[in-house]
Amino acid sequence: MSDDAAPLSVDTAVYKTLLESTQAIPWRIDLQTMRFSYIGPQIERLLGWSPCSWVTVDDWVERMHSEDRERVVSFCIEQSRNGIDHEADYRALKTDGSYVWIRDVVHVLRNEAGEAEALVGFMFDISERKKSEEKLMRLQRELEELSYQDGLTGVANRRLLDSVLESEWASAKRAGQALSFIMLDIDCFKLYNDYYGHLAGDDCLRRVAHIVSTSAARPRDLLARFGGEEFALVLPETDLEAACQVAERCRAALCDAAIPHRASDVSHLVTVSMGVATATPAEGGIPASLIEQADRRLYQAKQSGRDRIVGE
Template sequence: MSIRGRIISMVLLLEIVLMVTAALLFFNEHKKREHETLFYIGNSLKNHFERNARETEQRYSSRVAGFVKSNPAVIDAFIRKDSARMVHLLERKVETLHKEDDFFYCITFVFSDGTIFYHSKDLHRIGQNVASIPFAREGFESRKPVSGLVLSLAGLAYRYSYPVFDQERYVGMIVLVVEPTRAITMLADDYNAECGIFVDRKYVARFEDKNVREIKGQALVAWQGKSFSDAGFTEALFKAKALERFEFSGQIYRRFAPLPIQNYRGEKIGEVLTALNTTKEYHEFRASLMHAGGLFFCVFILTLMSLFGGTGFFLKQVRSLQESLELKVAKRTSALQALNETLSLEIQERKKAQRALKELSEKDVLTGIYNRRKFNTYYETEWSAARREGRVLSLLMIDIDLFKIYNDRYGHLAGDQALHQVAITLNQTVSRPRDFVARYGGEEFICLLPETSQQAAVQLAETMRQHVEDLHYIHEFSDTANVITVSIGVASVIPEKNQAKEELIDLADKALYLAKRDGRNCTRIA
């Protein structure tokens, strides 16, 4: 073989080796990046699902408690067993609940003996007895709110119960029922994924007549995504491992690790399986491989032609191709850097927006102090700490005297200004970091004083009352004083193991009632 032939052979062999090596490196790097991306998406799905579960629990537990407190007429009809009045009062409220929340299913009133008094979804259920159902039975026995996922004759749903009392007599409970697809709907919307809820067959034996699909000891009870409507898709999904690719009906999917779901007792009853349609990405990757292969083939042919045409011409073309590739890489690198900077700015802006939203959700817009939602969270923490450590916890319930008359006489703008100034005054009166002042509703404020004796709490309450009076906000229509004043109820407890945290609030509220009864502008102890 001539020297020219040897040179051509060596150059072509080297080029082939380089092309194969580049292809292998490209393929391995793609697999690595793909695995990292899928792992990140899987973790995001898990975190997103758990966060949605917590938000669902908090949202609807608060909602059913708020319904009981804000609808005394409905509760009175329940206590008096006045079904006609109950239907009349709830007709519009149930319509409103359906309009405000796509996942709301129904609301049920159940007497303490298990008899259904009212059912907004199925009137035929009225009069039935549900005392044998574990969820209802535990609610009756504990006489406390019970919430979580429940499997019953009607199927899988989130249920949130709240006890109803007629003074000291236990009447029964209110149960708010929410569709189980809330969490997976948000998951599907946010990630464009297809999700299915699978429950262990032993937990759904009680509703065998329901149209559920069973596979490998699990039953598909709810889903988001049209693919789950085909039994073949479910079988293909179960055969695939976590992060493994599988095909169905010409589409390519990736299965993610199952997300466990628990019932209201904390028992694992099944899991959520999620699949992501990656058909577009897969075909794009294949197209890129084909383009790269075509490019490599063209380079090979051009190299061969260049070598036969002359080594000098070949080297010149190689240099030109190298410069072109370097320019493309430089442009691509510059574009990626610009994209990275843009993403960093967007992340920073999103974090700022999240912080601002968090503050808006915790602060009262009118007064600037914490709102009732933030108080409930903080109160739960301090109550648990006081009960665990056996320490005293004091609470002040504060109400502006005759504030409705003030609003009516001086106007709502003046009333808003007075509310704002009173809130600032109350907040500035406390000095310890753990002391907490919040607007509780309307003209009512609340102050939590951890590790504060009743005597110290009374002294602070008197200081607050005097500071508000010293504002000298003229209120010539008050029969207590000619300025704005407040009445304060004080209560202190050392929480016991099974004591409900609502008892301290009730005591402070009763003390506030005593202060109003005794002429207002004073402090009373429960």
């Protein structure tokens, strides 16, 4: 453009045309009256509400999902009072009763004296973005769950066991309560694999895990695969007597299941040996000491002939 070219002249109607041709929905609220002085006609295409139905901020508030309302309104009021530009995501009500995810981008307009006199902004339909975000979060949760799950048996793995044991230890320490731990080993499992094959061995592990998990069925009890044919149970708020009762219940359930084990040196059925330990964390110690104590008692059970529980 040459230096003597005439300056461009853009009138209000052109600006309005440009605004109303976008997917974003422009709006303006006068702070003195808290009324809409303008909202783009795109609002009707998106939500079904006609522009003339947007009179005051109360219409904006009432057409917001009840679960989002308090959070968004409080935030926007605080930011607007402080003269701070801001953004807010929320679900907006459509005339058919469904909801659309909206992102409001808000700018504070000031007069010559520097006082806030109006809010102007754009509403954006972010429903597809939200669907993508929710899908990604769901996938992340599923991956996280898989990272804490034993791939063969479906119960918790050692990683989750260590995490839960540490957490329950801290909880028991604060509350001054007992925490119990059971180590469980399938008797003569190598012989089982040799006799029936490894695929049958995998199925046996899955069946034992299912039986034990349903026998210790309190919500906070955790069954985990410790390694190989060994499993572990974390029993919060459980003293030694109660923990031994849980162990006996698991042992009886496995006996009732009557899983054949013709190669066993102990029985013609699958049996287990268990070591039970209890600690009161408020008295000192560390979670590893509870595992070590249960492991020692499991060793005693195996040395004493297997198919038994040692709890002291």
